[in-house]
Amino acid sequence: MEDPKIYIIGAGLSGLVAAIELEKAGFSPVILEAGSDIGGRVKTDVSNEFRMDHGFQVLLTAYPETKHYLDYNALDLKMFSPGAVIFGEQESYIIDDPIRNPLKIVSMAFSKVGSFLDKVKMFSLTQELKKKSDEDIFNAPSIPTAQYLRDYGFSDQIISNFFVPFFRGIFLEPNLNTSSRMFEFVFKMFSIGNAAVPAKGMGEIPKMLRKQLSNTKIFFNSPVKEVQGGAIHMQNGETYLADRVIIATQPDKVMPQLQGQFAPAQRVTNLYFSTQKSFMARPMIGLIPGEGHLVNNIVFMDDVSPEYCLGDRSLLSVTVLKHDLSEKDLIKAVQQELERVSRIKGEYFRHEKTYEIEYALPALDDVKYSIPRTEAKIVDHVYLAGDYLLNGSINASMTSGRIAAEAVIGSLMPTH
Ligand SMILES: Cc1cc2nc3c(=O)[nH]c(=O)nc-3n(C[C@H](O)[C@H](O)[C@H](O)COP(=O)(O)OP(=O)(O)OC[C@H]3O[C@@H](n4cnc5c(N)ncnc54)[C@H](O)[C@@H]3O)c2cc1C
Structure with missing residues (x-):
């Protein structure tokens, strides 16, 4: 077929990667995007004072697929320190590198989150998963993560103080019902790489994909x-x-x-507040364990990358998984919780913006690493891409875009 007309619906990461692969094979696709910009769920708003990502998210540098499309040096990735600041009922404490180097953590420090046995189990899980291929992880039986952690023998203490708040913030669901395959994959990614954001915000990721396109037309505001x-x-x-x-x-x-026929969504609310300066003063995620509060995790974005702040105030990103409040009541309730953890008066947290994200991640029962190209075709002429096909991640969205493009290319150039 000479110069076939190939349309891609959506300029999120999967659509952009599909276009890159189609161009590599000599095609000139057209992207139809409902919104006014590229990036889909990965966007950064820039104001006079701040860069604000649409929802707190990170790139895990060990992701296998993203390395093919992203130049990490050019993105100027800023790494999070591994570990977390835990804001407990009575005190806050830092747990350094529990995934990569659990045995190095001084026992006194570790005892606040778990037992000596937890420390050893953490170490053995890290070692096991480093040896397990990504394909084997996704081919293993799937059980809810909460059950997996109990079956592995972790104590209730470390589950509730560390695993639950840490992975709630990743899976965006409160009960860790997400598949153990996803848990193992993410845990492995944390144990062999870093969590990072581009210096100028997550929106730099789709921008870098777009720069790789020269023969693709993108029509915006085209639902x-x-x-x-x-x-x-x-x-x-x-x-x-x-x-x-x-x-x-x-x-x-x-x-x-x-x-x-497709997975329902995990929703999430992301609020931004500014303060005179960070009360954490380290590029770490802050976790608030326990039940009965709104805030799950917090990060001062300028502790990770100073370029998130263009003025002289610090930017605090706050993730709330579930609420049924009006925006005004939500802001007030979150300010009160921030006051409790920081001992800084709630009114000093100046609200900047709230993002209510109805579709953040697909709530999948059956997460996958990959699918055969034949499964990307749904009916004649029509192919699918998107994280919902595999698992909710930047890595999966790029993989799905590549596979859809390969399936299309194969149908047009059978020898390919
Ligand atoms: C708050 C949040 C936190 C996250 N945290 C992480 C994280 O830490 N690490 C990680 O790896 N992943 C994370 N993710 C997941 C990751 O962002 C997604 O998996 C990925 O961006 C999905 O890309 P996609 O191309 O599949 O879909 P989308 O980004 O949803 O792209 C779909 C595109 O299609 C367009 N579109 C929709 N309908 C139409 C229509 N009818 N006509 C034309 N265009 C249409 C949309 O406007 C959009 O641009 C997070 C996501 C969110 C929202």
Whole structure:
């Protein structure tokens, strides 16, 4: 087929990676994006004073797929210190590097989060997972993470003081029902690499993908209403005829016959506050264990990368997993909780912005590392990409974009 018309729906990470791969094979795809910018769930708003990511998220430098598309040096990645500051009921304390170097933590310090046996188990889990391939991790039986941790023999103390708040902030669900496969994968990523953000915010990631495109047209503010085979019906009434379509967003949005067949979403609320200066003063995540409070984790973004702050105030990112408050009441309640953990008066936390993210991660029962190319095709002419196919991560979204593009390329160039 000469110069086939290939459309990609969505300019998130999966859609951008699909376009990169299609260009490499000599094609010139068109991306139809409902919003006014690239990035999908990975965006950074820049104001006069701050860079604010849409939801607190990090790039794990050990991710296998992202390395193919991102130049970490050019992103000027700023690393988090491994470990966490734990804000307990009575006191706060730092637990340095519990995943990579648990045996190095002084017993006195570790005893605040767990027992000596926990320390040894942490070490053996790290060693086991370092030896396990990513494919084997995702082929293992899947049980809820909470059960996996109990079965592994971790104490209730370390589960509630460390694992629950740490992984709640990653899985964005309170009960650690997420598959043990995802737990093992993320734990392994933390044990062999770092958590990082680009110096100028997570939005630099899609920007770097876009820079790799030269023959792709992107149409913004172009929401697709429905895909019927090769016919793409736009919200504005226009129709495009495509030889191939890659749907790089939840497909049930544009194929009504698929409604109810894809994973529901984990939602999350991310609030930003500014303060005169950071009360943590280290590039670490702050965890608030226990139940009955709103805030799960906090990070002073300028402790990690000073470029998040363009003025002279510090920027605190606060993650709330679940609430049913109005924005005004939520801000007040969060300020009170911040006062409790920092002993700084709540009113000194100046609210900057709230992001209510309805679709943050797909709530998948069956997480996967990869799928065969044949599974990317859903009906004739139509292929799927997006994290919901594999697992909710930057790594998976890029993998899914690559696989969809490879499937399209294979259908157009059978010898490929
Ligand atoms: C708060 C939060 C925290 C996270 N934390 C992490 C983390 O720490 N580490 C990690 O690895 N991952 C994290 N993730 C997950 C990661 O961001 C996603 O897995 C990834 O960005 C998904 O990319 P995608 O291309 O699959 O989908 P999306 O980013 O959702 O892209 C879909 C695109 O399609 C567009 N679109 C939708 N409908 C239409 C339509 N009808 N017509 C045209 N365009 C349409 C959308 O506007 C969007 O641009 C987090 C996500 C969130 C939200």
